[in-house]
Amino acid sequence: MSAVLSAPAAAPTDAAPARRARSLTHPPRTGLLLVAPALAMIAVFALAPLAFALGISFTNWPLIGEVEFAGLTNYVNIGNDLGFLRAVGYTLLYTAIVTLPILVLGYALAVLVRTRRRGATLLRTVFFLPFVVGLTTLSFIALLEAQPGSGAVNLVLAALGLTDGSTAWLVDGRLATVLISVLVIWGVSGLTMLLLMSGMQAIPREVYESADLDGASWWQQEWRITIPMLRRTIAMSLVISVIGSLLAFTQFYILTSGGPGSATTTVVLHIYKRAFVQLQLGSATALSIVLVVVVALVTALQLRLLRGEE
Amino acid sequence: MSSTSSRNDTGRRETRTKRVLYAVGGTGAFGVFTVPLAWGLFRSVQPGEVIVAAPDPATFFDLTAENFVALVTGPGNLIRAVGNSLVVALCTAALTTVLATAAGYGFARFRFRAAPVAFALVVASMMVPFQAILTPLYLQMNLMRLTDSLLGLVLFNTTVNLPFGVLVMRNAFSSVPGELEDSAHIDGASTFRIVTSVLRPLILPGAATVALYAFLAAWTEFLGALTFLTDRDLYTLPVAMVNLQQGTYGDINFGYIAAGSVIAMIPCVVLYVALQRFYVAGLGRGEGLSPAHMAR
Numbered sequence: 055m056s057a058v059l060s061a062p063a064a065a066p067t068d069a070a071p072a073r074r075a076r077s078l079t080h081p082p083r084t085g086l087l088l089v090a091p092a093l094a095m096i097a098v099f100a101l102a103p104l105a106f107a108l109g110i111s112f113t114n115w116p117l118i119g120e121v122e123f124a125g126l127t128n129y130v131n132i133g134n135d136l137g138f139l140r141a142v143g144y145t146l147l148y149t150a151i152v153t154l155p156i157l158v159l160g161y162a163l164a165v166l167v168r169t170r171r172r173g174a175t176l177l178r179t180v181f182f183l184p185f186v187v188g189l190t191t192l193s194f195i196a197l198l199e200a201q202p203g204s205g206a207v208n209l210v211l212a213a214l215g216l217t218d219g220s221t222a223w224l225v226d227g228r229l230a231t232v233l234i235s236v237l238v239i240w241g242v243s244g245l246t247m248l249l250l251m252s253g254m255q256a257i258p259r260e261v262y263e264s265a266d267l268d269g270a271s272w273w274q275q276e277w278r279i280t281i282p283m284l285r286r287t288i289a290m291s292l293v294i295s296v297i298g299s300l301l302a303f304t305q306f307y308i309l310t311s312g313g314p315g316s317a318t319t320t321v322v323l324h325i326y327k328r329a330f331v332q333l334q335l336g337s338a339t340a341l342s343i344v345l346v347v348v349v350a351l352v353t354a355l356q357l358r359l360l361r362g363e364e
Numbered sequence: 365m366s367s368t369s370s371r372n373d374t375g376r377r378e379t380r381t382k383r384v385l386y387a388v389g390g391t392g393a394f395g396v397f398t399v400p401l402a403w404g405l406f407r408s409v410q411p412g413e414v415i416v417a418a419p420d421p422a423t424f425f426d427l428t429a430e431n432f433v434a435l436v437t438g439p440g441n442l443i444r445a446v447g448n449s450l451v452v453a454l455c456t457a458a459l460t461t462v463l464a465t466a467a468g469y470g471f472a473r474f475r476f477r478a479a480p481v482a483f484a485l486v487v488a489s490m491m492v493p494f495q496a497i498l499t500p501l502y503l504q505m506n507l508m509r510l511t512d513s514l515l516g517l518v519l520f521n522t523t524v525n526l527p528f529g530v531l532v533m534r535n536a537f538s539s540v541p542g543e544l545e546d547s548a549h550i551d552g553a554s555t556f557r558i559v560t561s562v563l564r565p566l567i568l569p570g571a572a573t574v575a576l577y578a579f580l581a582a583w584t585e586f587l588g589a590l591t592f593l594t595d596r597d598l599y600t601l602p603v604a605m606v607n608l609q610q611g612t613y614g615d616i617n618f619g620y621i622a623a624g625s626v627i628a629m630i631p632c633v634v635l636y637v638a639l640q641r642f643y644v645a646g647l648g649r650g651e652g653l654s655p656a657h658m659a660r
Contacts, residue, residue: 077474077475079545079546079549080473080474080475081474082474082475082476082477083476084470084474084555085470085471085473085474085475085476085479086470086474086476086478087470088466088467088469088470088474088555089466089467089470089471089479089482091463091466091467092463092464092466092467092486092526092530093467093482093485093486095463095519095522095523095526096485096486096489096523096526096527097485098523099501099519099520099523100489100492100494100497100523101485101488101489101492102504103497103500103501103504104492104497104500106500106503106504107497107499107500110499110500110503163393166386166389166390166393168374169372169373169374169376170372170373171372171383171386173390174390176394177390177393177394179636179637179640180394180397180398181393181397182636183397183398183401183633183636184397184400184401186580186632186633186636186643187401187584187628187629187632187633188580188584188628188632189584190584190586190602190628191584191602191625191628191629191632194605194609194621194624194625194628195400195401195403195404195407195622195625197609197618197621198404198407198415198618198621198622199400199403201416201618203417203418204415204416204417204418204419206400206403209419240396240397240400244397248644248647249647252647254374255374257374258375259371259373259374259375259376260375261375262371262374262375262376262377263371263375266371266376266377272376272382275376297493301493301495301496303495303586303587304586304587307586307587307590307606308606308609322495322496322498322587325496325498325499326498326587326591329498329499329502330502330591335499335503338499339499339500342496342497342498342499342500343496345493345495345496346492346493346496346497349491349492349493349496350491350492353490353491354491
């Protein structure tokens with residue numbers, strides 16, 4: 055490291071043959087200086103907290119008072135932490151509910167807009183709008199429309215004759231899960247659409263032309279050509295939506311605060327409450343470490359998929 | 365080649381059935397995706413008591429600007445929160461773009477011994493979702509006196525957006541031909557001048573992508589702002605709206621929430637529609653998407 059920083063500017067001609075000639079126009083020192091600020095930010099606000107988290111997780115870490123070393127207690131206690139286990143269960147359930155519909159809806163939308171038909175550009179924009187608006191704002195809009203007797207969700211269902219329009223969506227765990235799942239599926243499938251659409255457009259047209267000559271039907275072309283050729287893109291968008299679901303917080307915080315009771319408490323919401331409501335930072339951080347490991351494993355899968363693609 | 369005319373641009377056969385399905389499906393889906401947002405817009409000009417009442421034809425279309433007026437003058441004053449959000453989002457976009465441009469140039473064009481390790485750190489940080497390290501991050505920022513500070517929030521948001529920004533800018537610089545820089549060097553231009561004058565037009569689309577993502581992410585960011593801010597005067601828009609919702613300022617008025625949602629929506633929709641090509645270009649194959657983008 056210091057060799058790079060303090061090395062005398064050797065002329066390229068007398069550099070050792072094994073070493074790459076030092077660039078005069080792009081001196082290594084300048085390169086290091088260019089990346090240093092970004093690196094410092096990441097080190098201070100992402101990597102240091104991670105190291106800090108590991109440290110905290112082995113203590114009781116109260117906000118006020120003596121810090122005591124707690125060894126593995128926090129980790130051992132995870133097994134007895136029914137609230138956390140329930141949150142893990144609920145998060146997995148929620149992930150299982152929304153993942154496939156997001157993929158299927160995203161795929162259907164991508165099929166709709168992948169050609170240069172009239173209006174396809176407008177449709178792409180519109181399908182992606184909810185994702186751009188973001189789940190925070192969408193949750194506030196949903197909050198109004200989920201009210202019994204007055205919200206649009208109930209008005210529409212009543213108009214269709216499915217309910218009497220008085221459903222209190224947000225005070226029942228199951229109903230709230232249904233409502234939030236529908237909101238999220240609607241809100242984020244635009245992202246899956248864009249990723250799949252780019253993948254579909256990259257498939258050479260000759261493949262379909264020859265499939266046509268062989269008499270393959272639309273379904274056969276979709277099943278035998280498009281989906282196999284999109285395997286990695288599909289896997290990527292699955293990984294992306296799974297990570298998003300595992301980290302779900304905003305929509306639950308705004309719409310149900312994790313209730314009633316803890317019926318709709320996700321892992322991040324549980325950790326948030328443990329740390330900032332119950333002020334048990336040590337045990338909250340131990341739970342965080344578990345989450346970091348799980349998400350890192352899924353992200354590593356994402357990077358692996360990308361590398362395999364090249 | 366007579367069959368070419370009956371194919372669409374993806375090479376698939378174009379049939380009347382498909383065209384009809386496209387028209388029907390497209391129209392239906394258009395409604396599903398626009399009506400809820402348009403409905404939200406409509407709600408913002410309804411009085412709060414109409415929003416929570418069973419719809420009555422007599423009052424349902426009594427449109428009013430009172431929600432927006434109340435947000436400016438009333439007890440739940442959101443103007444300050446909008447200002448805070450704007451400051452945070454603009455500063456985050458500017459800082460992220462500057463830092464990502466510098467680092468992207470460094471990684472794309474310079475050879476230095478620490479480069480592989482440094483780049484690995486950037487990528488590794490994408491695997492650490494801030495949602496999961498919130499507790500230690502809070503403690504650390506508290507120690508650095510960066511909680512209850514818009515600067516702290518800017519630094520936090522910038523870090524969250526940096527890995528994606530660095531990847532985008534590295535790609536942007538890599539695709540610029542090296543001869544351009546060489547001739548500038550011969551003319552005696554400094555590294556700074558080369559980036560800000562010679563390379564600027566070529567890397568501008570990448571920089572726009574980074575700035576757009578950072579702005580939108582910071583504008584809608586919720587969990588961090590909720591955790592790091594306790595001073596009401598510093599609340600960003602989403603946090604101020606949660607306080608409206610939870611009745612911190614007295615009775616909940618759903619009209620205010622509807623109007624606040626519209627204010628929150630406007631910059632997102634306007635920026636996205638205007639700068640869409642940069643947004644889609646940034647998406648690529650999803651390589652730069654970090655958990656922060658996905659869970660928003």
